[in-house]
Amino acid sequence: MPVTTNIIPQKELERTSVAESGSVAVAVSGYRQEGAVGISPCRTLTTNKGGGGISSLLVSEVKTARKLNRKRKRCFHRVMSGLERGGTFRVLMLSSGINDKIRVQRAFHSLREWGRRHSLLVDYIRVPELTSEGYIHLHIVYRGAYIDRLVLMRKWYSLVGGNEYMPGLKYVYLQGLHSKKGIAHYLAKYMAKGNELAGNYSWSWNWVWPGFVKDWHYLIHCWRCANNGWDEFAFHPVHLPFKWLLDRWRWHLQAGIPP
Secondary structure, three states: OOOOOOOOOHHHHHHOOEOOOOOEOEEEEEEOOOOOOOOOOOEEEEEOHHHHOOOOHHHHHHHHHHHHHHHHHHHHHHHHHHHHOOOOEEEEEEEOOOOOHHHHHHHHHHHHHHHHHOOOEEEEEEEEEEOOOOOEEEEEEEEEOOOOHHHHHHHHHHHHOOOOOOOOOOOEEEEEOOOHHHHHHHHHHHHOOOOOOOOOOEEOOOOOOOOHHHHHHHHHHHHHHHHHOOHHHOOOOOOOOHHHHHHHHHHHHHHOOOO
16 A cells, blocks of 8 residues: 655744643754855754744854854954054964963963063963964063063973973964964964854953043044034034044044043
8 A cells, every 4th residue: 555644834833832642843044155254064954843843953053153253353353452552572372282371371370470570571472272282372462572482392391291291283373463463363263163162252451442442433433423424523413534533533543541
């Protein structure tokens, strides 16, 4: 005897809310297409439990990608703000060969204090990276003098190396700064990587000046008020391009005067 199978159309399946037995209906749509946010193809599982609420893996991953993109832009701004203050900058990459965040943090704190005592590492901004092997790398841009690579490697290895020394691992990478925007994109790229350390970048107290992020937001508020006719610009709106805002902020950074 031939076997017959009832096939429910996809649209009807997605419209179904509750089955006759009272179970929650589940609608499985097609595959996601890999787009600009770099999300790999995956099936989207949608449920309408609890009065029509929708839960989608696609929406969740898109929100995560947008959140990381905003963090990347903020990191780019923090790096560029410190570079515009002026000084001698260098790029430093420290490899640990371990995955203990507390141990790496303490080692970097000791290295920073050692650099300050010798007037070598004055101010910095750093971005941690968790590699595919599970090791923690620190990508740093610092303001200060040149540090001999061999001395720096021995100092860093004495703080974090221990018994986990790996001959094939480059523990210290040091170079000069060639392009401000290039190095800002370099740090922002590692900041936006999708791992548990994403977004945990930090900077020293005088990388720009204390409270410079709040001053930047205040300057943006004044720029928006001028363009939209808000507050004191209600009767005299002024059109100011975004380039004016950047030039004004650059002037404050180079002069060292908060707005």
